[in-house]
Amino acid sequence: MSDRYDVDRVRADFPVLARTINGYPLTYLDSANTSLKPRPVVDAMSDHYLFHNANVARAMHTLGAEATAGYEGGRAKVAAFIGAATPEEIVFTKNASEALNLAANTLGAGLGVGDEIVITVMEHHSNIVPWQLVAERTGATLRWFDITDDFVLDLDKARAENLINERTKVVSFTFVSNVLGTVNPVNELSAWAHSVGARVVVDASQAVPTLDVGPISDLGADLVAFTGHKMLGPTGVGVLWGRADVLASLPPFLGGGEMIAVVEMTGSTYAEPPYRFEAGTPPIAEVVGLGAACDYLTAVGRSAITAHEADITGYALDGLRALEGIRILGPSATIDGLAVNRGGAVAFTVETADGLDVHPHDVMTMLDSRGVAVRGGHHCARPLHRRLGVTASTRLSPYLYSTRAEVDRLIEALTWTRDFFGGKR
Amino acid sequence: MSDRYDVDRVRADFPVLARTINGYPLTYLDSANTSLKPRPVVDAMSDHYLFHNANVARAMHTLGAEATAGYEGGRAKVAAFIGAATPEEIVFTKNASEALNLAANTLGAGLGVGDEIVITVMEHHSNIVPWQLVAERTGATLRWFDITDDFVLDLDKARAENLINERTKVVSFTFVSNVLGTVNPVNELSAWAHSVGARVVVDASQAVPTLDVGPISDLGADLVAFTGHKMLGPTGVGVLWGRADVLASLPPFLGGGEMIAVVEMTGSTYAEPPYRFEAGTPPIAEVVGLGAACDYLTAVGRSAITAHEADITGYALDGLRALEGIRILGPSATIDGLAVNRGGAVAFTVETADGLDVHPHDVMTMLDSRGVAVRGGHHCARPLHRRLGVTASTRLSPYLYSTRAEVDRLIEALTWTRDFFGGKR
Amino acid sequence: MSVEQLYQDIILDHYKQRHHAGLRDPYDAQVSHVNPSCGDEIMLRVALDGDRVTDVSYEAVGCSISQASTSVMSDLVIGKTVTEGLALAAEFSDMMHSQGEWEPNEDTLEDAVAFIGVAKFPARVKCALLGWSAWKDAVARATAKEES
Amino acid sequence: MSVEQLYQDIILDHYKQRHHAGLRDPYDAQVSHVNPSCGDEIMLRVALDGDRVTDVSYEAVGCSISQASTSVMSDLVIGKTVTEGLALAAEFSDMMHSQGEWEPNEDTLEDAVAFIGVAKFPARVKCALLGWSAWKDAVARATAKEES
Numbered sequence A, B: 001m002s003d004r005y006d007v008d009r010v011r012a013d014f015p016v017l018a019r020t021i022n023g024y025p026l027t028y029l030d031s032a033n034t035s036l037k038p039r040p041v042v043d044a045m046s047d048h049y050l051f052h053n054a055n056v057a058r059a060m061h062t063l064g065a066e067a068t069a070g071y072e073g074g075r076a077k078v079a080a081f082i083g084a085a086t087p088e089e090i091v092f093t094k095n096a097s098e099a100l101n102l103a104a105n106t107l108g109a110g111l112g113v114g115d116e117i118v119i120t121v122m123e124h125h126s127n128i129v130p131w132q133l134v135a136e137r138t139g140a141t142l143r144w145f146d147i148t149d150d151f152v153l154d155l156d157k158a159r160a161e162n163l164i165n166e167r168t169k170v171v172s173f174t175f176v177s178n179v180l181g182t183v184n185p186v187n188e189l190s191a192w193a194h195s196v197g198a199r200v201v202v203d204a205s206q207a208v209p210t211l212d213v214g215p216i217s218d219l220g221a222d223l224v225a226f227t228g229h230k231m232l233g234p235t236g237v238g239v240l241w242g243r244a245d246v247l248a249s250l251p252p253f254l255g256g257g258e259m260i261a262v263v264e265m266t267g268s269t270y271a272e273p274p275y276r277f278e279a280g281t282p283p284i285a286e287v288v289g290l291g292a293a294c295d296y297l298t299a300v301g302r303s304a305i306t307a308h309e310a311d312i313t314g315y316a317l318d319g320l321r322a323l324e325g326i327r328i329l330g331p332s333a334t335i336d337g338l339a340v341n342r343g344g345a346v347a348f349t350v351e352t353a354d355g356l357d358v359h360p361h362d363v364m365t366m367l368d369s370r371g372v373a374v375r376g377g378h379h380c381a382r383p384l385h386r387r388l389g390v391t392a393s394t395r396l397s398p399y400l401y402s403t404r405a406e407v408d409r410l411i412e413a414l415t416w417t418r419d420f421f422g423g424k425r
Numbered sequence C, D: 001m002s003v004e005q006l007y008q009d010i011i012l013d014h015y016k017q018r019h020h021a022g023l024r025d026p027y028d029a030q031v032s033h034v035n036p037s038c039g040d041e042i043m044l045r046v047a048l049d050g051d052r053v054t055d056v057s058y059e060a061v062g063c064s065i066s067q068a069s070t071s072v073m074s075d076l077v078i079g080k081t082v083t084e085g086l087a088l089a090a091e092f093s094d095m096m097h098s099q100g101e102w103e104p105n106e107d108t109l110e111d112a113v114a115f116i117g118v119a120k121f122p123a124r125v126k127c128a129l130l131g132w133s134a135w136k137d138a139v140a141r142a143t144a145k146e147e148s
């Protein structure tokens, strides 16, 4: 860990880290599932609710102006955080899933039989099911990138299959895999898709929390989705960034208050982006909280967080690789103890000395009894697990508050788990 | 005000009420726009975020179990609050607008040319635009109830027009108008719609905060939508209640994590309700907060709140009726100073002695300068305002923390406003 | 910030007696603008003679600020060149976004200086800009038409 | 609550050696159940002879708890009447929802009493119930088929 990164000071802002679970200190390594929340984020929301709460836009009194300043201020902070050209490029949704459904429904509105949508086999269900629903509704065909044995997208196979072609209308893929940790070549894929005139959607849910993704338009994508709760923010808020001209070209998604220009019983016209896509009372306090989360991450330092995650992830990869019976699902190389070009999510399987697969739920329960929180299951990526030939996996995922000592506790608990199930055979 | 209702004790839980605005005490009469939040609701969310935060369902460790208990516990509280048969009848959305879009999209999935959808002219935009979008997409026809000069639904005209007939597939209407205060005959309308085999959707956003609507199935509706932020709860959470068999019959709406049974690249199957309709990470902390809001309202007493609102509304109606130049848009009768069979939203227009219409925005700004917060505009009900022959109106809306003294301050500020604009003529 | 500073007499006078109101022929472009959050609406026509604004006419519903601002705007731009009018629009917009920290130039903005008080009411800034936005849009369309 | 209480030897033994595993003919109904939050899946067949359960066979992926519970369930219900099996299912379900406050009856539940420890792990209760739910569903379908 870098000497300059003061993880203890960071940890002091997360009171839950002082908890003990079953007599052991809490070891929270489930940040890809959702991150912990620091006090400044929670306090910003409490202050908003207790002293400045009102509805936005439609309330013009003093509290309404304060709430609007909080909400639109949060939009400006998120815009700055990802290097958007203007705050109007930021659409607030309830989570990344809604953002991806918004993308699928609006981009999919004009599709028909013969059109193709391309995703990848490593997607989160939230970037699979919306496209399946759109394909079903419109008659378009859903196709996908496979992966290689090295856990990266199989671009050669895609080329051989002519996966992206003149029928391709949308290409949607994840920036960083929430299972493998793989970082996809966003620029290359975007250019490829654009070369056939397709729109590009990027699921950056697993990227924005730790990578400095801005200026966001440099990715080359048309729409980028991410979620608040994985980046120290509250639940109930997600983001869809869109290039101004792309957003302006999209039809409305959900209908309701705030997204309209003029409503008549016989038909309505719609507001300009981003409001066109924000039906009903928006997640006001949540955006205040997300803005505070952006402030917090910026104050700690974006590159320091990226470096810290590379350190902890590298340390975990080295530790896991040294452990008999562990198979890492994803790139596992390290250089000087640092993870290279991969995210912090590390999924793996556990086998006992006598060849028994220890199921991830059992691993999770065993680890939890020692205070270690990880996730077991398919991590909302069942097709990827099938592709890897496993039903489920266990996943650790650190964040800016994680320490090497916590990884040590994980490794120790994992060894004990493996031997507990093995010994009893 | 009833002697037994201790409004000061209630007010002590809302710290913002101690604020002064422009040197005047805050007089918050904009609760139909969004309610203020009591400390116990805000504290419940802070405690959740700081000490029990995790993702639900998919996290099985201790924090995950606590977060799941908080979330599902919130579902049980909301179910009990509206007298639902089981917690599984409660679907969480991001707001009432999403709940109504969910209803429109799923009920509308099978519609086509020749089918009819019926709404009313007094609907909030959130119960108009989703049906317009569905009608546009499917070719179905959108029709609506008119109102009488007494501000109630014109059932006679509807009968004469054969508004509800064998082609009617969905009837959707508001329980209580957020402008007029009118309470619609839900049972009668539901029975009428069901007699032709149509599904019934009720927008109860303006009803649930003050009326004891349970047992919810007694309304006779199939789906009922409401929103958290108007009933002391946080932003970012809405509710769609549905009869179990109706929910079970509906296709999915948004796709993503949590709403699936089995995902394959070639097609997916979906979870049982309510999960089928909850794509992605749900509003976990928000549901914890909404559960706390239900607890709070229950502790104060549902019937006491209803009675208090009838008292404050009646007092406001009497005060406004006595004021030259004020026209109340909605039922304005009182009996013994109490509002009768109407909600607490009171919309009105202001005219000076010399015949100048004072625009609601000007009224709002003038009132705000005296610390009085009301709403001016079309309150997301533009068609209704057109029907009433006005562009916009000013609306006061009290809640359980409101007092007669606040109404006095409003009336005084309103008198001053009227004369300010009149005097300068 | 008192409402007396906001509702200066100039504003109330224009509100009660709107200059150039009503829709007139001939015109080169007509636009409809709306402030969705509050429901204020305007339909505005502009007539050009080459580079010169010969008429601005409108039908509008809205608050005193939006009505008066449109009235003042029409006084200001009629008879000016498009370039002069756009410069005024920019100057007015800058003033409105100044939060009141601005020394308005009475020589150029004339009656529009009365709106300096509105700049201190963030919720009302949009009201003051509605007519100006519509005018800018109409002029852009009229010019585009001429060029095509 | 220690994991040793959860993972009793009976459970681990059944996990490693699942009784009646594999899909067999003949059967009267086949169902697929899944625990969407964790991905555990089971395909289960039931064969009836009148009111009597003659066979239960299954293919399943999942954790030790769900696998062992299915194995124990099959031991318990094969040879019993449907009514007896459903009574056992109810008794087992009650035990699982007892949060561990339960005195399990070894005479009726036999090996299934080992799952009392699971009742104290709310996140794992669903695992223990997966096989039983599938069995109840399959029996309902088989019975319905017989009646129709």
Ligand SMILES: Cc1ncc(COP(=O)(O)O)c(C=O)c1O
Binding pocket: A256, A257, A279, A280, A281, A282, B032, B033, B095, B096, B097, B098, B124, B126, B127, B174, B176, B177, B178, B203, B205, B206, B227, B228, B229, B238
């Ligand atoms: C009657 C009615 N319906 C729907 C809504 C929309 O609620 P939301 O903005 O939370 O979606 C409101 C909100 O004010 C309302 O009063």
Ligand SMILES: Cc1ncc(COP(=O)(O)O)c(C=O)c1O
Binding pocket: A032, A033, A095, A096, A097, A098, A124, A126, A127, A174, A176, A177, A178, A203, A205, A206, A227, A228, A229, A238, B256, B257, B279, B280, B281, B282
């Ligand atoms: C890569 C990826 N995409 C999408 C999502 C869905 O986010 P949400 O559950 O907030 O909708 C996640 C969440 O974990 C994710 O990791």
